[in-house]
Amino acid sequence: MKRMDIEKSIRRSVNKAPSLDFEKLCRMPVEKMSEHDYITRQQDVQSTHHLKKLTAAACYMAILICFAYWFFQYRMPSSTIALDAQSSIEIVVNRKNQVLRIRTLNEDYKKITEELDLKNTDVVQAAKNVLDSMVRLGLLKNSTRTIMLSVENSNIESAKELLLVVGSSIQDDLDEKGLSLEILSRSFVKDEKTSELAEQYSISSGKVNLIENILYLNGSSYSVESLSKMSIDELVEMNNNGSNSSKQYDNISAPDKGKTEFIDVADNTTTGNMSETDNSNIISFIPSENENLTDKTAVHEEIIIDDAEESKDYSVHEEAENISGNYPHEEEISSGNYTGEDNAVIPPSVIIVPEDNLPEEPPEEIKTKNNNSEKALNKQTNGKKEKNNKNKAENNNNNNNNKSVNLNL
Amino acid sequence: MMVLSMAKQKNPYYKKNKNLIIDETVFLKIAEDDMSAFEQLYNLTESSVYAFVLSILQNHDDALDVVQDTYLKIRGAAHLYVPMGKPMAWIFTIARNLSISKLRLKRQLENVQMDDIENNISFSYIDNHEDKLVINSTFKILNDQERQIIMLHAISGLAHHEIADSLGMPLSTELSKYHRGLKKLRKHLSKQEMSK
Structure with missing residues (x-):
């Protein structure tokens, strides 16, 4: 039977059903109601529909917010941790420090990504596993002395925290394995230009950051392309050489100042923050003050001298490796309290250059560059300058020897 | 109550029901005891209200009682009616509430179970065997909502969206129940024909 047939039936x-007698229905007495009862009450269908629509919209919004929160927390890249030795490998993590992906463009290093499935693994464990794989697959040459651990984040504090956690964990891991490797730790704020260069030369942003330092210190005698092919050992050596040669340009601002933070992983202490020391210079790497310097697996840090004028006074060149014994406390050096007395043990590789031997004025080209940098950073430094001026006044009083310290590896 | 019942005339407004439009001002006229306005409303809606009540009560006599009470209630509360664009929804609300009251009262007085209600179905006034089979199957096979939707669609000529509005359910639900009900009926009727 068809649909229409059923309905017709x-x-x-x-x-055919008997119906009411309408005439009688009309004659029946009806009492007018004073108000609706439960039988005749009218339902506001429209408002019910509006309520339903509003409820649906609220549910949709709630789902959207939950999804956005989940995506923001678990799927959006927050930090990039890079391990650099002969080549670079980057671990991209979310806000919960879980691995989202591992990136490397080096064919040898790609074996690591093929071997390891680290998605959603905690970053500390992931970094350890990557380092293990690098060792196992022979990607760390015997001659490798330094690996660089860098953390890139939009927030320098978060980068610093993550660097401390991962760095100390890797340090412990290396200690357990008895590997004589130095860890160079760097944390810096995300920068589009750095990322573009990293992408262009298939290296990590941390390495680009280091290369920018070297280029700054060595002028235009090198290109990013040529430096990108070098290992971290070579770059560190070049950076040190560049730092040595740059001792005369004390007032030069580093190109990445204001965004680089140097951390002593072993001590979990921050030794300098370039974002706060605008007129300071990047000097170089020296072992941490509390580090056992006889241990080859020393963690390096970069020391920043707050005031450029102070840095004119002293120029100390220092070798980090295989140094043993006590050496001047960095605060002593930077504040000018260090007097070079006989009872203080000065590391054998530290050379004190008298102020007289330093050129008084940097070359014109460098001065111009420095002036431009200072202008750009002027806004950030206004507050800090006042503080620095205070410190400067105090330091000048204390600085009997009228010398500055420049530390180089 | 049965005094009022009489052979039902062919509804002259039925064809118009295909585009059932009720002017809501009719309730104001009814409130002023305008019997021509009441007759107009009655002729337009009586079949639909009867079908709707019958689909709930499954008993012709009880359905007629409730239909009568429904129109008396309309007369008594017409002055309280607030136009909301859905007059049929209000009429069906009154009819549904009265039907439920009737069922409750019947259960209390006679202790009638739902199974017994099914036994009350009798369509002695239907002489066509096929029509009797279809209407019996409609009450036996379909659930309340499927039955209400199919009967309203067949008798009142209301469009699906109007039925959905009147019964306060989404159009998609109304449509799925309608098609599911018809499918069940067709299947059942095919089996009945095969068994003969």
Whole structure:
């Protein structure tokens, strides 16, 4: 039977049913109601529909917010941790420090990504596993002395925290394995230009950051392309050489100042923050003050001298490796309290250059560059300058020897 | 109550019901005891209200009682009616509430179970065997909502969206129940024909 036949049949049946007598219905007495009762009450269908629509919209919004939160927390890259030796490998993590992906463009290093499935693994464990794989696959040459651990984040504090956690964990891991490797730790704020260069030369942003330092210190005698092919050992050596040669340009601002933070992983202490020391110079790497310097697996840090004028006074060149014994406290050096007395043990590789031997004025080209940098950073430094001026006044009083310290590896 | 019942005339407004439009001002006229306005409303809606009540009560006599009470209630509360664009929804609300009251009262007085209600179905006034089979199957096979939707669609000529509005359910639900009900009926009727 078709649909229409069924409906017709039902219609016929109902129409045949006896109906009410309308005349009698009209004659029946009706009492007018003063108000609606439960039988005649009117339902506001429209408002019910509006309520339903609003409820649906609220549910949709709630789902959207939950999804956005989940995506923001778990799927959006927050930090990039890079391990650099002969080549670079980057671990991209979310806000929960879980691994989202591992990136490397080096064919040898790609074996690591093929070997390891680290998605959603905690970053500390992931970094350890990557380092293990690098060792196992022979990607760390015997001659490798330094690996660089860098953390890039939009927030320098978060980068610093993550660097401390991962760095100390890797340090412990290396200690357990008895590997004589130095870890160079760097944390810096995300920068589009750095990322573009890293992408262009297939290296990590941390390495680009280091290369920018070297280029700054060595002028235009090198290109990013040529430096990108070098290992961290070579770059560190070049950076040190560049730092040595740059001792005369004390007032030069580093190109990445204001965004680089140097951390002593072993001590979990921050030794300098370039974002706060605008007129300071990047000097170089020296072992941490509390580090056992006889241990080859020393963690390096970069020391920043707050005031450029102070740095004119002293120029100390220092070798980090295989140094043993006590050496001047960095605060002593930077504040000018260090007097070079006989009872203080000066590391054998530290050379004190008398102020007289330093050129008084940097070359014109460098001065111009420095002036431009200072202008750009002027806004950030206004507050800090006042503080620095205070410190400067105090330091000048204390600085009997009228010398500055420049530390180089 | 049965005094009022009489052979039902062919509804002259039925064809118009295909585009059932009720002017809501009719309730104001009814409130002023305008019997022509009441007659107009009655002729337009009586079949639909009867079908709707019958689909709930499954008993012709009880359905007629409730239909009568429904129109008396309309007369008594017409002055309280607030136009909301859905007059049929209000009429069906009154009819549904009265039907439920009737069922409750019947259960209390006679201790009638739902199974017994099914036994009350009798369409002695239907002489066509096929029509009797279809209407009996409609009450036996379909659930309340499927039955209400199919009967309203067949008798009142209301469009699906109007039925959905009147019964306060989404159009998609109304449509799925309608098609599911018809499918069940067709299947059942095919089996009945095969068994003969």
